[in-house]
Amino acid sequence: MARRLPVYLVLDTSGSMHGEPISAVETGVQTLVSALRQDPYALETAYLSVITFDSSAKQMVPLTELTAFQAPTFTASGTTALGDALRLVAQKIDSEVAKTTAEVKGDWKPLVFIMTDGEPTDHWQNGLAEFRKQKVGMTICCAAGQGADTNVLKQISEIVVQLDTADSATIKAFFKWVSASVSTSSQKVESGINLEKVGELPPPPPEVNIVV
Template identity: 45%
Template sequence: MRRLPVYMLLDTSGSMQGEPIEAVNSGMETLIGALRQDPYALETVHMSVMTFDADAKTIIPLTPLEDVLLPQITTPRSGPTHLGLALETLGVQVSKDVIKGSDAEKGDWAPYLFIMTDGKPSDTQLYAEQCIAMRKLGFASIVGCAAGPKAKEDDLKPLCDHIVRLDTMDSSAFAKLFKWVSEIIASGNKSLGTTETKSLPPPPPEINVVF
């Protein structure tokens, strides 16, 4: 069975401390639980989770969905949002992870990338460079979520195919966000091998599609 690699990039900068990061932890559990109810996702999806603040950390390397064990995601008391560094680190990881097709094997399906951030990238020059680099990696879709009042959609436009806005950052809102992400992944599974489309399932009312 060909793999569908899914990469989650989660902002853990200082502004995410408290209820927001607790809501992200709950939301990720919602995501994994929903995907495991889909037999085809259970067979094909391989997931990796990376966090970014002053550093970029891969907390789950690319792992079959059934074997994913979610650690407790934490955040420092303060610190920058080094999204450019995270993308640079991710690019190295994707190049190693994703099996390209050849005459001998079909390789993996094109990967998905989901990014959640509540602020502006601190490393703006590196971020701009990495936005270009990400476009060369062959993602099926890059979906960004601007969470909270400080996150700006315009910062994500050079990177993402789709951008959604989450105005509140409580557990209910994040649960709906990650449930919707599971629907995107599941719909991607069902469309594998057919004509490629970048349309997304309709989001719940709490999530506004802005791009």
Template identity: 30%
Template sequence: MASLDMILDNNEMVENPTPRVPVSLVLDVSGSMIGAPIDELNRGVEQFFRSLMDDDVARYAAEVNVISFGSDVSQDVEFGPLEKCVVPKLQAIGKTCMGKAVSLALETMERRKDIYKNLGVDYYQPWMVLMTDGKPTDDWEMAALKTSSLVEKGKLTVFPIAIGDNACTDTLANFSPTRSPLKLKELNFSQFFRWLSSSVSRVSQSIPGEKVELDVKGIEGWSRL
């Protein structure tokens, strides 16, 4: 039997005809993120939600889930109306279970797409932002293969982001066959999430299936080679 929350969510989805833009934030909260990195990441995530809510189109189109990974994996925000999302306060601890986190992200995105289809709601193919400051401590190869396959089929857009000099860009590259990993400049999480919210806004104003050019110039503000 469907829960009351699920029924209300489905009703709201039908009442809001705006095509959806599902975005999954898969974020490293391992022990090496303690201190300034996790503080800046939290500020950036909060700003991302705030910027989307301030956009007249994106606030109805964007649906965001947040999956954090340290020694364990947690879905801190589930897909749903932005106005009902509670921005999480992420805490850094433990190892780097990236493979498990990406697998969970793929599962949640597929389930959300099934809901869109069943309710007749149009949608854009999902985005996944994968951010890490290290390398996985769990099995990640199968998750990378699944992710790459979806990217190559045009069913997923991945933004692999390396935090700091110790992030393993070679591993990140396995999750993104068409877009090389980008290195975050210092701890410019806020600038990255401003760019991301602007990109989501641009996509939400296009037609589903239409190719949308990203703001390449804006990338220079938060990334470095």
């Protein structure tokens, strides 16, 4: 089997996402997957997992080959357990992503996209400590709207983007960029390159601002 590019989508489904934002996220995941299916690099290497978090985190879709992936439906309620999400994604990376040994052909380092619209309501630092133990190719944090704390996200990753509003057009633009980023990344890894810097990603659309 060829090396896989694992992609984790970690999505906030807390109560504040109710309504337009959550249905935009649902559509976003669907269009993301349809777009990636048209890309031969992604079609052959990308594996997707969806983790959602509200009062606790849950893996909605385990790491699945893009060709077999089916977008889940979401409901929004509860608080924002970002720490639990970080802990869960760390645990899943540990169990789902193969490391290279003499006997095993390892996967590419995973890509992690984290999207949240609010401030964490749990002890997120504990989750972050778990997350830091894992080898991740690139983590991209997205603050959806003005309610998210970009200072918290900056501690999770150097790469933080912010959406001015969490309306459907903006969320759609974000997912389009995620799709392009996964495409670029799956192309690069086939040439033997692991992405590490935001400059190696496609430029984000105007709705998606890089937080410096």
